[in-house]
Amino acid sequence: MHRREWVYGWLFLTPALVFLFAFTHYPAFNTILGSFFSTPRGRKPAEFIGFENYRDLVADEVFWKVLTNNFWFALGTIPISVALALVMALWVNGRLRGTTLSRVAFFAPTVLPLIAVANIWLFFYTPGFGLIDQLRSGLFGLPAINLLGNSDTVLGAVIVVAIWKEAGFFMIFYLAALQSIPPVLREAADIEGASSFYYLRRVLFPLLMPTTLFVSINAVINSFRLVDHIFVMTDGGPDNASSLLLFYIYEVAFKYWQTGYAATLTVVMLVLLSILAIGQFFLFDRKVHYQ
Amino acid sequence: MTCFGKHFAMAAAAATAITIGTASSALAVELEFYFPVAVGGAAADTIEELTEQYMAENPEIEIDAVYAGSYQETVTKALTAARGGKPPQLSVILSVDMFTLIDEDVIMPFDDLVETDEDQAWLESFYPAFMENSQTGGKTYGIPFQRSTPVLYWNKDAFAEAGLDPETPPATWEEMIEMGKKLVVKDDEGNVQRWGVRIPSSGFPYWLFQGLTTQNDVILANSDGNETSFDDPKVIESLQYLVDLSQKHEIMAPGIIEWGATPKAFFEGQTAMMWTSTGNLTNVRDNAPFDFGVGMLPANVRRGAPTGGGNFFIFNDADDEQKAAAFDFVQWITEPEQSATWTIATGYVAPRPDTWETTTMQAYTSDFPAALVARDQLEHAVAELSTHENQRVTTLFNDALAAAITGTKSPADALAEAQQKADAILEDYR
Numbered sequence: 001m002h003r004r005e006w007v008y009g010w011l012f013l014t015p016a017l018v019f020l021f022a023f024t025h026y027p028a029f030n031t032i033l034g035s036f037f038s039t040p041r042g043r044k045p046a047e048f049i050g051f052e053n054y055r056d057l058v059a060d061e062v063f064w065k066v067l068t069n070n071f072w073f074a075l076g077t078i079p080i081s082v083a084l085a086l087v088m089a090l091w092v093n094g095r096l097r098g099t100t101l102s103r104v105a106f107f108a109p110t111v112l113p114l115i116a117v118a119n120i121w122l123f124f125y126t127p128g129f130g131l132i133d134q135l136r137s138g139l140f141g142l143p144a145i146n147l148l149g150n151s152d153t154v155l156g157a158v159i160v161v162a163i164w165k166e167a168g169f170f171m172i173f174y175l176a177a178l179q180s181i182p183p184v185l186r187e188a189a190d191i192e193g194a195s196s197f198y199y200l201r202r203v204l205f206p207l208l209m210p211t212t213l214f215v216s217i218n219a220v221i222n223s224f225r226l227v228d229h230i231f232v233m234t235d236g237g238p239d240n241a242s243s244l245l246l247f248y249i250y251e252v253a254f255k256y257w258q259t260g261y262a263a264t265l266t267v268v269m270l271v272l273l274s275i276l277a278i279g280q281f282f283l284f285d286r287k288v289h290y291q
Numbered sequence: 292m293t294c295f296g297k298h299f300a301m302a303a304a305a306a307t308a309i310t311i312g313t314a315s316s317a318l319a320v321e322l323e324f325y326f327p328v329a330v331g332g333a334a335a336d337t338i339e340e341l342t343e344q345y346m347a348e349n350p351e352i353e354i355d356a357v358y359a360g361s362y363q364e365t366v367t368k369a370l371t372a373a374r375g376g377k378p379p380q381l382s383v384i385l386s387v388d389m390f391t392l393i394d395e396d397v398i399m400p401f402d403d404l405v406e407t408d409e410d411q412a413w414l415e416s417f418y419p420a421f422m423e424n425s426q427t428g429g430k431t432y433g434i435p436f437q438r439s440t441p442v443l444y445w446n447k448d449a450f451a452e453a454g455l456d457p458e459t460p461p462a463t464w465e466e467m468i469e470m471g472k473k474l475v476v477k478d479d480e481g482n483v484q485r486w487g488v489r490i491p492s493s494g495f496p497y498w499l500f501q502g503l504t505t506q507n508d509v510i511l512a513n514s515d516g517n518e519t520s521f522d523d524p525k526v527i528e529s530l531q532y533l534v535d536l537s538q539k540h541e542i543m544a545p546g547i548i549e550w551g552a553t554p555k556a557f558f559e560g561q562t563a564m565m566w567t568s569t570g571n572l573t574n575v576r577d578n579a580p581f582d583f584g585v586g587m588l589p590a591n592v593r594r595g596a597p598t599g600g601g602n603f604f605i606f607n608d609a610d611d612e613q614k615a616a617a618f619d620f621v622q623w624i625t626e627p628e629q630s631a632t633w634t635i636a637t638g639y640v641a642p643r644p645d646t647w648e649t650t651t652m653q654a655y656t657s658d659f660p661a662a663l664v665a666r667d668q669l670e671h672a673v674a675e676l677s678t679h680e681n682q683r684v685t686t687l688f689n690d691a692l693a694a695a696i697t698g699t700k701s702p703a704d705a706l707a708e709a710q711q712k713a714d715a716i717l718e719d720y721r
Binding site: 041042043122126127128129137141142143144146148149150151234235237238239240241251254255256257258 | 363367370371391394395396397478480481482483492493494544545546547548549551552555556559561680682683686689690691693694696697699700
């Protein structure tokens with residue numbers, strides 16, 4: 001009897017496992033293996049070179065630059081997009097007039113593909129006749145500003161686009177969580193004479209913590225994953241000022257064709273993401289209250 | 292009909308279909324042909340029409356023309372396909388990717404396919420300026436097709452308004468600064484309404500910058516593609532000139548200037564002059580709301596410009612029949628008549644002198660003499676920067692230019708650094 005259950009268990013797992021191994025574990029394993037080999041070129045096959053790719057990585061200025069950029073990109077996008085999502089969710093959760101319209105408006109950027117979003121923002125940012133410059137010169141008589149063409153402002157400019165794109169997506173999760181909170185809690189708080197802010201801080205936030213955990217893990221992953229707009233808007237420039245880790249991996253792999261080194265960069269990204277995800281689960285999980 | 296009869300009929304039909312299928316594929320040579328489109332508009336349609344026309348004339352050859360995206364996407368797609376064991380037989384790819392394609396061992400020289408004296412004469416019939424990027428080690432790997440060169444466009448109305456002769460563009464670097472200063476228009480608050488000149492620098496600043504270095508009489512890379520001269524004093528001087536246009540003389544907008552928005556800025560009157568590809572000619576002709584002129588880039592020590600654009604490459608994985616068919620197709624599409632159709636539809640420079648002598652081209656250029664400027668500039672043109680591991684090396688160079696343009700590094704420091712890194716990469720190829 002016991003043996004049979006064992007067989008059934010594996011049979012049920014097999015379809016999922018096959019895909020998991022074929023599309024996740026096998027490529028990941030292959031990448032790690034590839035990071036110890038040189039790049040094959042023409043008739044020259046790949047050779048085992050030990051840690052040479054990793055030594056190159058440590059010496060690669062561009063790698064450190066994109067890692068720093070990615071750090072600022074994460075720091076800029078995660079807290080703001082999560083906070084903005086919560087504010088928007090609280091806003092559209094109420095019974096104000098025009099709620100449906102605001103919900104649609106907040107969610108619209110999420111439905112658009114990032115490439116389209118990037119093209120829209122490219123127009124906003126265009127110096128001279130872009131939307132931002134038209135407003136600046138029309139309303140305040142300010143000179144044209146070249147946000148994407150300057151090393152100091154370009155990263156900020158692409159961070160804004162990422163926030164605009166993902167805040168609406170996170171809002172949906174908060175909205176779902178808010179809708180599932182029983183109204184009796186609000187009524188009880190009212191009877192006890194708790195202020196709105198107190199209710200928000202001591203009742204809503206703790207109940208929303210599982211959602212916050214989920215959303216922030218997604219935000220962290222997205223801060224490494226959202227690079228499509230970089231292709232359209234800046235190509236990583238000027239002088240790698242807006243290049244992010246995944247964008248750099250693409251460049252190394254499919255522009256420079258240094259597949260061995262690209263595998264090494266990918267291993268770094270895998271390790272980073274694993275550490276972040278594990279850390280978040282362990283740190284955050286203690287503070288999360290599941291109903 | 293009985294159940295058995297039905298099955299039998301279907302099997303018979305299928306068998307017939309298979310026989311017919313094999314019969315026709317035994318006759319036809321099938322070619323897969325990747326092409327990029329960099330300028331939009333009529334380019335893709337024109338290539339497909341020309342391919343159809345060729346197939347109508349040569350029914351034994353079947354060509355599958357595949358639009359493969361931008362230049363960058365096309366080379367990525369072709370190399371990925373080659374690594375997966377299924378490369379196209381023919382592709383148009385940036386001429387500067389020649390060394391990369393040779394290093395990856397995926398292309399073959401056209402010389403190996405030459406059989407007759409006629410073939411040989413055809414191989415030698417292109418403008419030498421375009422062949423510089425197509426040959427190495429005495430062999431021809433690429434055939435010029437959608438080739439371009441940058442030219443200067445100027446707004447004649449703006450010139451007249453600034454008190455300049457609307458028919459004369461700047462001929463030298465100094466004149467460009469002098470005229471540029473007169474052409475700048477500011478509003479009451481001192482904000483610039485119209486710049487003097489616009490030299491786009493996003494993505495691949497090296498191309499137009501190579502115009503400046505050539506005019507300063509310096510070559511950026513040798514023809515073996517394994518030596519660069521990024522830190523040559525003349526290169527530094529050229530970069531200083533470019534940086535000074537915005538920082539010292541204030542006739543060009545500061546920071547990185549977007550390629551895509553450049554024609555629009557010209558149409559909107561936000562700049563009186565622009566440097567951009569001759570591939571934009573038809574676009575400017577259709578959209579500029581004022582009288583415009585097209586001229587050669589200004590000179591310093593000499594006149595000069597880089598060439599640019601895509602070549603035909605034949606992949607070595609193809610079988611002999613396919614190679615012969617690909618060779619024949621490339622010969623056909625570069626013939627004067629076809630080449631004229633292509634040039635008129637896009638603005639690309641026809642790569643052979645005899646194309647310009649066809650009646651079609653004669654009629655076109657007498658109606659629109661601006662189209663001749665790019666051709667006349669060819670005698671001053673040099674090969675576009677191209678080296679082994681080209682994408683890596685040019686990216687280094689682009690980064691250095693961007694750093695100097697945005698003011699994060701001085702031209703000398705930025706270029707010295709780029710040269711050092713380029714040496715480290717190219718060492719293996721010497």
